[in-house]
Amino acid sequence: MNEEIPNLDGFDEAALDRAFGQLERQAREAAVAVSDEAAVEAFRLEWLGRKQGRLNEVSSRWLKAAPADAKKLLGVRFNALKAVVEVLLDAAAGAGQTDAALKAEAIDITLPGTRRLMGVDHPITRTLNEITSVFAALGYSVGVGPEVETDFYTFECMNFPPGHPARDTQDTLVVAGQERRSQRDRLLLRTHTSPVQMRTMEQQPPPVRIVIPGKVHRNDAADATHSPIFHQVEGLCVDTNITFSDLKGTLDHAMKALFGSAVKTRFFPSFFPFTEPSADVQISCIFCGGKGCRKCKNSGWIELLGCGMVDPAVFAFAAEKQPGYDPKKISGFAFGKGVERIAMMKYGVSEIGSFYSGDMRFLGQFV
Numbered sequence: 579m580n581e582e583i584p585n586l587d588g589f590d591e592a593a594l595d596r597a598f599g600q601l602e603r604q605a606r607e608a609a610v611a612v613s614d615e616a617a618v619e620a621f622r623l624e625w626l627g628r629k630q631g632r633l634n635e636v637s638s639r640w641l642k643a644a645p646a647d648a649k650k651l652l653g654v655r656f657n658a659l660k661a662v663v664e665v666l667l668d669a670a671a672g673a674g675q676t677d678a679a680l681k682a683e684a685i686d687i688t689l690p691g692t693r694r695l696m697g698v699d700h701p702i703t704r705t706l707n708e709i710t711s712v713f714a715a716l717g718y719s720v721g722v723g724p725e726v727e728t729d730f731y732t733f734e735c736m737n738f739p740p741g742h743p744a745r746d747t748q749d750t751l752v753v754a755g756q757e758r759r760s761q762r763d764r765l766l767l768r769t770h771t772s773p774v775q776m777r778t779m780e781q782q783p784p785p786v787r788i789v790i791p792g793k794v795h796r797n798d799a800a801d802a803t804h805s806p807i808f809h810q811v812e813g814l815c816v817d818t819n820i821t822f823s824d825l826k827g828t829l830d831h832a833m834k835a836l837f838g839s840a841v842k843t844r845f846f847p848s849f850f851p852f853t854e855p856s857a858d859v860q861i862s863c864i865f866c867g868g869k870g871c872r873k874c875k876n877s878g879w880i881e882l883l884g885c886g887m888v889d890p891a892v893f894a895f896a897a898e899k900q901p902g903y904d905p906k907k908i909s910g911f912a913f914g915k916g917v918e919r920i921a922m923m924k925y926g927v928s929e930i931g932s933f934y935s936g937d938m939r940f941l942g943q944f945v
């Protein structure tokens with residue numbers, strides 16, 4: 579028996595209001611005092627416990643004893659009180675847990691926020707994009723090819739036959755365990771982007787205007803200006819009546835677009851197996867304007883890229899798959915340049931390794 583449930587002193591509305599009102603007040607006061615999980619359980623037992631709970635007591639003492647005509651009125655109030663108690667219990671249980679959980683994950687909104695760094699293109703990527711967009715504006719499209727390449731595409735079809743001394747100018751990293759393959763099928767890390775010239779020509783008949791940005795590898799010792807992994811941009815233009823003046827005009831325009839309209843270019847005879855004639859291109863020193871300084875070794879000129887008219891032997895390889903590359907009908911020029919060298923000049927970087935170090939103090943300057 580729960581001693582705190584008094585007997586009813588009547589079944590009229592006023593008596594019921596008083597009796598149920600008092601119980602509800604008691605329940606509300608008890609719920610407010612609930613502070614932890616144990617108290618929640620105690621509250622539940624006290625009010626809703628199956629045997630000794632107050633509501634059970636109310637049911638057996640008041641409801642069952644009521645005369646038939648008062649039962650309905652009592653039942654309605656009883657259900658209302660029970661609903662109130664259940665809401666109080668839910669609130670008390672929720673409040674207890676949420677309080678602890680809230681405390682655990684409380685945020686001090688007066689602390690400064692976490693600053694998210696802006697992502698920007700790496701200076702090499704940026705330079706690659708600048709170069710390709712200069713040529714894109716001239717109607718060139720962008721080509722790509724594999725970094726693990728065959729001996730055939732890297733050398734043979736670019737007119738470096740097996741054993742040719744020009745192969746020695748590109749100290750090559752080869753993939754091991756290829757002895758069973760024929761020499762032309764052996765895999766290596768491409769030493770230049772030139773193989774993509776042939777891959778492109780095999781895919782499409784002339785005319786071709788393409789720039790090829792990409793990563794290349796050489797077995798070179800790293801120093802301030804060399805890295806065994808670096809980037810090149812290759813260019814190829816093939817059409818009818820392409821002449822050396824087209825080559826000069828195109829590269830002169832590209833150098834002015836990249837380094838400013840005051841820059842001059844000059845062309846020197848050179849040698850590449852895949853071009854004939856071949857040339858090295860120099861630009862007037864962007865640091866001293868051509869007067870002579872430490873950067874240009876007092877010459878006033880800086881050597882920047884290689885180029886030339888596509889050798890007929892290269893077209894002959896392309897013509898095996900695309901007969902349109904008949905050197906009697908078409909001609910073309912090609913060029914290739916190192917991207918790191920250009921980026922170093924543009925951004926005044928003196929150590930090539932800075933590009934690959936991942937050092938945020940260096941990279942942060944390009945934001």
Ligand code: DAH
Nearest residue numbers: 770772884885886912913914
């Ligand atoms: N492939 C040459 C190298 O890596 C660069 C080059 C020179 C590419 C002249 C060309 C070219 O397409 O015409 O040294």
